[in-house]
Amino acid sequence: MSGTSAAPVTDYTLTVDPSGRGPSIDDSMYGIFYEDINRAADGGLYAELVQNRSFEYDRADNASYTPLTSWATATAGSAAAEVVDDDGRLGERNRRYLRVALDGPDAGVRLTNSGYNSGVAVQAGQRYDFSVWARTDRAAGTPLTVSLDDASGALAEPLDVKVESDRWTRYTGTLTASRTSTEGRLTVSAGGSGTLRLDMVSLFPENTYKNRPNGMREDLARKIAALKPGFLRFPGGCLVNTGSHEAYEAPDWERSRSYQWKDTIGPVEERATNANFWGYNQSYGLGYYEYFQFAEDIGAMPVPVVPALVTGCGQNRATDDPELLRRHIQDTLDLIEFANGPRTSTWGAKRAAMGHPKPFGLTHLAVGNEENLPDEFLARFTQFRDAIEERYPDITVISNSGPDDTGAVFDRAWELNRAAGVAMVDEHYYNNPSWFLENNDRYDSYDREGPKVFLGEYASRDNRFRNALAEAAFMTGLERNADIVKMASYAPLLANEDYVQWQPDMIWFDNHRSWGSANYEMQKLFMNNVGDRVVPSEASGTPAAEAGITGAVGLSTWATSASYDDVSVTSAHGRTLLRDDFSGTDSQWTRAAGRGSWQIQDGAFVQSDTTAEDTMVTAGDPRWQNYDLRVRATKKSGREGFLVAFGVKDTGNYYWWNLGGWGNTRSAVEQAEHGAKNVVIEDGTTITTGQEYDLRVQIRGRQVTLFLDGKEWGSFTDKPAEPFRQVVTYDQARGELVVKVVNAQDAAARTRVDLGRRTDVPPVARLTTLAGDPDAVNTASATPISPQRSVLRGVDNTFSHTFPPNSVTFMRIKTRTPGS
The missing domain is CATH 2.60.120.260 (Galactose-binding domain-like)
Known part of the structure; x- marks a missing residue:
């Protein structure tokens, strides 16, 4: 014997019913979302090599700018x-x-x-x-x-x-x-x-790409085209519905204005420039005509987004000027005419004069983006939709549900969208890998008679392979629910490594190189192997690694001074695990250097620095489970309330009850994973300075119940993260089953695959696999995550295959079945 332990293996079964019929999958299932963020346009996809070519840079756009910047x-x-x-x-x-x-x-x-x-x-x-x-x-x-x-x-x-x-x-x-x-x-x-x-x-x-004058940088456009996107959503994003919605006026040319399509067409030298929401100047050399043309060049359906006159992305204002609303509605009607009108029409003639006499064939248009005022937004959205449907009844007008996957704004927006009979709702969310592994069933319970879903922006919060694996597991659920989720796009698309405002991003570049992230390789694999319909399939689950939430406890603040007293942790059986009334020292607590100013004052544990953020101190055993945490907390001064942590594995992985967060506007339980946080539940609770609050957190397995001053504040059940996910589709043109298996764990997945005794299959299947270290990151110099192609022999009605640890495998099997 070698003395080395065998690699861990978990056993699964995968049953496929090739004769069954799941939902059809539209050609527009997967697409791309483009926004001018991270210098995605100037210095990026737009191939111009001169920066600030028209001397329009200004401090109004960026405090470091002058007209001679660059x-x-x-x-x-x-x-x-x-x-x-x-x-x-x-x-x-x-x-x-x-x-x-x-x-x-x-x-x-x-x-x-x-x-x-x-x-x-x-x-x-x-x-x-x-x-x-x-x-x-x-x-x-x-x-x-x-x-x-x-x-x-x-x-x-x-x-x-x-x-x-x-x-x-x-x-x-x-x-x-x-x-x-x-x-x-x-x-x-x-x-x-x-x-x-x-x-x-x-x-x-x-x-340039396809040798277009005023066109796209060839290597970036090629990488985008290689995705074979079904649609292109543009031009944003937050830059669509932020800034002034006023028309261009020469005396106000330096004002930050929302992105308005008429500013971006015509001769390049006559186009406006603007302050970009993301902190830099943007030329409109890459404008609406170029977006439409690029969509056509890569075979994607164009999906423009226009402002709804309700700002989002933290601005939260609604415009009540009826004349301004009327103008923007007319601008939107003119946009549809620009895209689809004959060359004899006013705006169709402008398109033809730019070099495209044939209409672009616009079918979908989105109004608004991530508005936090759902009632105000929908009131204006319906006016846009009514005007569009009256003149262009074949255009699908897309609404949205705000900036997150849950919460009061999300719930209210969906309520209003359903009541208004909206055709499609754009959802956005950026979450941790565990959220994507836990929420594969998100769309299983959506109303099949209600609005369809356009998942316009989503990503797991990093570009490591583990993030791509989690997204892949989630995408199997998107495909399984293709009757509800009609369109989906990872976001953001592009990032210049020297000008980053947001990450993760799908494609990275500098001034001469570009490289696809692990997420890009995953998206490309799914987008190039969609299939025409879902084939029913079922897989066995993974034995849970933990019976429930496990971890120590913690106290923290955020830009706030607060005091804590009478902390106790008691097991479900009544055994005292921790008790501290702070009458002595703080020796039971561990603090990280540079995280706030903690000291015992008047028999309480006080954090006094009102500028420090995330000041967490911890106590207890990371193996604790099934316990009650109690603490009395008082806000002394500052912007927010207080934070009580549980299930603490370390200072980057925990849950905390955030009372009076977001500038003391709401409260929530957040789950942190490697420092990035998801909201689990929330409400509008705010915290009063000087008032003492009695907090209790009860953990039983995966069930958490929270009590504020003796009354239940909320509860949730922590979902297990399922690392083994699958979906099967049928490719009509090739006559192939596409078996897609995600194994997002360190153990190999030894799997018995059953295709049914009536299935006629050859003994050979084609495999494409992404596998590697879950922490691997693709860079300009190395791409450890790239597809590997191979052949699997011994395929039959039933056969076994071991899927590698931390992998995604696409298995293409020729078949002729009664259902095909």
Whole structure:
């Protein structure tokens, strides 16, 4: 014997009924959600290489910005260069430009742009189209020299351009890279005399996706297209329903405005710029026309999202101006005409003039995004829907249910959506891996006669393989409920590694590389192997690893000073596990360095720092279960209330009762996993400063009941995380069963598969497997999580296969059955 222990194995059975018929799966089942977050557009999917090309950056968009952000100017002689906004501007929506005063033969200016990330990235042999809008008052014209260099020297032969008119004119040329660099700089030089004006300085690769002018960065677009998405939801997200909803007015051009589609079409130099909700300036070079065209290029159904005049994402305001509402409704009707109208219509003609005379074929449109005011939102949503259905009855108008998977806003929004007969509701949630493993059955109980579900944004909170595995387990439940869940998209789609506002993200990139996360590989596997209908199947479950919630206890605060007293933990059988009245020392408690200021004061345990967040101290044994925790708590000062923790495994994995959280606006039980938290239950309880509260938490197995001042505050049952999940679909075109098995645990899953005695199958099946370390992360330099293809032999009506630990396996089996 070797002396090494065998790898753990768990036994399962998987029974499939190929002759049975589950729900049909729409071609739009899985798609992509695009939002300009993490620099997804400028410096990302939009292929422009020059940053701040029209000098529109402003402190209104980002405190660090100036109109010359990403530009360096060097002058010689008496030359001077400054960004101005006057009557000499290029246009009312492109107001700032660079004015250069050249006062003699020795005068000169060098204007250098640093691009994104480390610089302007170019590839040897590739062609790059330069353009600039310019004018000069010098009768003989003003020559420009355009060069591309890095620290090692020239990257291309310089380009000579002569500005010949005092009217704004677009001048163009092409630079061919002589070598590859990621740290290039584009420089425009001028000399002589007179006044030179420059705007819209651009360097654009000719090699865009499908060679579209003003198009998409090829490697990013290719990765998106490889997903074979059924739909493209755009342009957001929070940037849709935040900011001012007012129309564009020249005096107010610096105001932060909600994303409005009419700002984003027409000639690029005439489009507006805007402050992005995510903290940076966004050009509208990538606009609604380009979104529609990209959806068409990748075979996806376009799903635009328009503002409902109720802000979300923490702003929570409703606009009551009836004229403003009327305008936005009309703008939405005009959008549908832009997408679908004949070239003889007003807005169809604008689409045709941009190069697409054929309609785009819009069928779905969403109004609003993550509004926290459900009553106000639905009142306005129904006005949008009524107007759309009157003129375009074939358009499906999508509502939403707020920013979370549960809670008062979610419940009220669904109540209103059902009462209003809404066709489809957009749900959003970002949760821990355990939530996805525990909620595979989420849609099993949804009303089959009610609104359909568009799961427009979801993700497990990291890009580790364990997160992708949890999402995969959840996705088997989405497919099983394909009659309810009609569309689903992971979010966000893109992240530039040097400009991150949110993570996890599906595809990561810098200025010259891109790589798919483990989540991307998982999404691609599902999206490329959907099938046409669900085949009934059933799998045995995994023996529970724990009988219930297990862990120590804790006390904490968040930007608040609070005192705690008379802490006791008693077992279900009445045995005292912990008692502390703080009449002595705090030796029973463990604190992490730098987490608040805890000390015993007047016989209580007090945290006094009102700026410290998450100050948790812990006591007890992580193996405790089936106990009652009691404590008296008093808020002394600060923004919130107090936090009482239970089931504490460590300072990143626990439950806590958050009373007076979120600025003392509500209370909830949250489950933390590796530091990230999900809301389990919540209500509107707030905490009064100076009032003492009696708190009791009762844990019995997986059942938790919470008492506030002797009255039951709430209860919940902790669901077991099931790591073994499956769904089976049928691919009509290939005549194949697609058996999809998730094994999100460290043990291999030895599985007996029963296809039924009447099933005619060949002895060979094709496998595609994702497997690896659950903590593995794909990076620019290494992709440990990537699909492995193999062949399984010995397939029959019944056969056995061992699914690797921490894996997802797609098994394709040719079959001819009575139900096929």
